[in-house]
Amino acid sequence: MTPRDASDANDNRWSDLDRPPLNAASLRRALVREDGLWRDVDVVQRTGSTNSDLVALATEQKADEGVVFVAEEQNAGRGRLDRQWTAPARSGLFFSVLLKPTPVPVERWGWLPLLTGVAVATGISRAAGVDTALKWPNDLLVTVGGEERKAGGILAERAGADAVVVGIGINVTLREDELPVPGAGSLALAGAATTDRDTVLRAVLRSLEQWYERWRAAGGDPAASGLQDTYAAGCATLGRAVRAELPGGGSITGEAVAVDGSGRLVIATEEGVQQPVGAGDVIHLRPA
Incomplete structure (x- = not known):
């Protein structure tokens, strides 16, 4: 997989100074380690769906575990039940990761979306100071003006016999007049201490790495890894x-x-x- 930076994109990348592009080189330096989970962080300006792209690469054996594929903008983003959604460029974090959870038994792979939810909520809380909750099975909730709103979602898809692609979408700087539906929210609307997407993405991926390795080391056992209790504690x-x-x-x-x-x-x-x-x-x- 050839890394491509958002800085290689078209001249519109600075069109909204409140939404600077991600720094792919900095993200790789911070996240890719010899003994770590993440192998590469690839940032592109625009794509249809990061999940579709990464599933295709994994199915063709062109991507290894630990690849992170990020888009500054998606024009055919997908949620559960094939729902489609779009958001302004650089208004959020839209990315997918490739995981190969062997030797965890396949019947326990269904915990991956819930594990990801715990990791995302933990990372956002640490990096942005936003109190988050999880709506079963895969929604991230924040509070805006005393109202519970959805600020993110997770989609897990099988990619061949041994891999799972997990897609994550987080509304970061989405404004009231940009909300796709009244029940939507964003980290900014929830009073985030920072809306620096590089900072939030690093925190989320580090949290996901920690939870994934802990769960895999326990053979995918949700009780032994502490995942089941942690998810229940944060589930609204x-x-x-x-x-x-x-x-x-x-x-x-x-x-x-x-x-x-x-x-x-x-x-x-x-x-x-x-x-x-x-x-x-x-x-x-x-x-x-």
Whole structure:
């Protein structure tokens, strides 16, 4: 994979002085180590989807574990359930990482999006001083004017038999008049101590490396690695009345009471049944 810097991009990279381009060379110096997880940090000015690009490279065996692919702008970014979204150039962090979680059993790979959520929330809290929470399974929540808003999301996709590409999108400097939907937010709107994207990206990737290595060293065991308890402690969904819209149609309504050993959300229904949900859209029905 040939590194490409945002500085090689078109002359519009300084069009918004409040949103300077990422410094790819500095990011590589800070993150790429002989004994570390991250092998390369590749920054491009624009692409359709960093996940699609990295999945294609991994499938063709053209990228190794630890490659980080970052775009200053995505024009076909994808979320869960094939939802598409866009954001102004350099208004956020849009990146994907390639992981090969062997020898962790495949049945535990479903914890990777939740692990990433914990790592992202931890990194943002440390770097930007923003209090963050997680909405199951993959949303990052911040508080703006006393209101809970989504400031980021995570998408994990298999890439061949032995690899997973995890995509992360974080709204950093998105302004009120730029919000795609009323329920969206950003680190800036949440009162971040810094909106320097280089600083936030370094903190998030360092946190992700630490959690990933800890989880992998425990054979992917979410309890032994401390991941299950940490996720539950930071999950804003637990203890709430929720409605889970299931992928195949239908829904389950009740109280979210736990995240089980497989990473599924357990919902206690009015009928007294505890129903695990492995996928779907979860709607918070009651404020925390």
